[in-house]
Amino acid sequence: MTAVMKRKVVSLTFRGxxxxxxxxxxxxxxxxSSVGRRGSPVKPGVETVLLRSFAKFAIELDAGCxxxxxxxxxLNRLGGVEKISQVRDAVSPEFFELDITWPVKWSDxxxxxxxxxxxxxxLFHLKCALSFGFV
Structure with missing residues (x-):
């Protein structure tokens, strides 16, 4: 079996x-990195529609990060904590979350x-949820 090593990714998502x-x-x-509008199809050719609009800002990280x-x-790529907080306040998302995907399943x-x-x-100042995906 060949293991596919996934990339390290961090993202900040505004939803709702x-x-x-x-x-x-x-x-x-x-x-x-991806956006979706409430009421638009989840993906092309699918009848299911998004219940919430979203904007996801993700970056892939070096393996040694x-x-x-x-x-x-x-946070630096997105302009810093103060700027992100101002945008969060202006947007008033229902959900605001930072997600870290960390590939350890196939790691030595x-x-x-x-x-x-x-x-x-x-993270406290941003008032965002923090989630981890260990893949």
């Missing part, structure tokens, strides 16, 4: 808001990691 997802991109000044570097990398090393206190403080 009234404005057009393109406006979220404009407010942040960064193109989203440590867990403590993940959140600062994304079962990597650990930590978040320094300043990262925890940034």
């Amino acid at each position: 808001f009234e404005i057009d997802p393109c406006q979220v991109e404009a407010l942040l000044g960064v193109s989203a 440590r867990l403590d570097e993940v959140v600062p990398s994304l 090393e079962q990597e650990g990691g930590f978040f320094p206190t300043h990262v925890i403080a940034d």
Whole structure:
């Protein structure tokens, strides 16, 4: 069996808001990796529609990136905690979440990691949920 090594990814997602997802991109000044509008098909050719609009901002990380570097990398790319907080307040998303995908299933090393206190403080200031996907 050949294992496919997945990439390390961190993303910030705004879900459940009234404005057009393109406006979220404009407010942040960064193109989203994916967007969806409430009422549009989940994917082409499917009748199921999205119940909430969303804008997801994701970056792939280098294989050697440590867990403590993940959140600062994304926040810096999106303009920093203050700017993101201002956009969050303007957009008023129903859900606001930061997700970290960490490939350990097929790794020779079962990597650990930590978040320094300043990262925890940034997440608290952003008022966002934090989720992990260990794949």
